[in-house]
Amino acid sequence: MIQLFNIGKIYQNGAPALHDISLKIPDGDFVYVTGSSGAGKSTLLRLLYCAEKPSRGQILMGERNTTRLRGRNVSYLRRDIGFVFQDFKLLNSRTVLENVALPLQVQGLSRHEISTRVYQMLQYVGLEYKLQRKPLELSGGEQQRVAIARAMIVNPRLLLADEPTGNLDHELAVEIMEMFTRINETGTTVLIATHDKEMLELFPHRTVVLHAGNVVSDVTPDGVATAIAPEEE
Numbered sequence: 001m002i003q004l005f006n007i008g009k010i011y012q013n014g015a016p017a018l019h020d021i022s023l024k025i026p027d028g029d030f031v032y033v034t035g036s037s038g039a040g041k042s043t044l045l046r047l048l049y050c051a052e053k054p055s056r057g058q059i060l061m062g063e064r065n066t067t068r069l070r071g072r073n074v075s076y077l078r079r080d081i082g083f084v085f086q087d088f089k090l091l092n093s094r095t096v097l098e099n100v101a102l103p104l105q106v107q108g109l110s111r112h113e114i115s116t117r118v119y120q121m122l123q124y125v126g127l128e129y130k131l132q133r134k135p136l137e138l139s140g141g142e143q144q145r146v147a148i149a150r151a152m153i154v155n156p157r158l159l160l161a162d163e164p165t166g167n168l169d170h171e172l173a174v175e176i177m178e179m180f181t182r183i184n185e186t187g188t189t190v191l192i193a194t195h196d197k198e199m200l201e202l203f204p205h206r207t208v209v210l211h212a213g214n215v216v217s218d219v220t221p222d223g224v225a226t227a228i229a230p231e232e233e
């Protein structure tokens, strides 16, 4: 279970990004975070990834309070989290295989184990025949699949994806969403920040709507509201 208690975030330049976010995300859930540009979606994901610290409030992941983690403890936490970025963030000078292998090298696994796992993961995303290619030799959808493979190679308990279909045409976006569905079916909690209304309709899941740094609605496809919008000040 991931729990956020009264999370606020003000960036160093004084920009308020999140006001008072409280959320509970059970293990194995599939949740969209949506809302207009600047609503705070990416900030929320970055806080969960410990790429930013909240200005106030607490975040619990399982038993761990991640709010004040530093250094090596952040690296340990990230072993349980995969992050997929809209712009892929692949290393263009490295091959597909090297990109996907990177998180395992950081963990210090043996070369044999790394190559076995990378090959299996690339098979899973259907790219095992392109493992010696460089990212820029691939289509956008293929690059996104490499990014997903890199995020999933550590068997994360939580997969975070920031606008993962934003750069893709309809067919590729559906393909990527089907991949997230399969990943979720294996028990991984999936949290996707997205504007993509079409995907929200095609793949309905619990949807948290942010507006100006607050949760204004939180509903599951059967219409049950799991949080009440905060009252206007």
Ligand SMILES: Nc1ncnc2c1ncn2[C@@H]1O[C@H](COP(=O)(O)OP(=O)(O)OP(=O)(O)O)[C@@H](O)[C@H]1O
Pocket: 011, 012, 013, 015, 016, 017, 035, 036, 037, 038, 039, 040, 041, 042, 043, 044
């Ligand atoms: N690194 C930063 N430094 C200062 N302010 C930031 C930073 N990142 C985001 N902000 C501000 O925080 C607010 C929330 O931004 P955030 O990127 O989380 O929104 P978003 O909902 O993901 O938007 P978009 O859909 O446009 O990506 C915005 O006002 C933004 O300008």
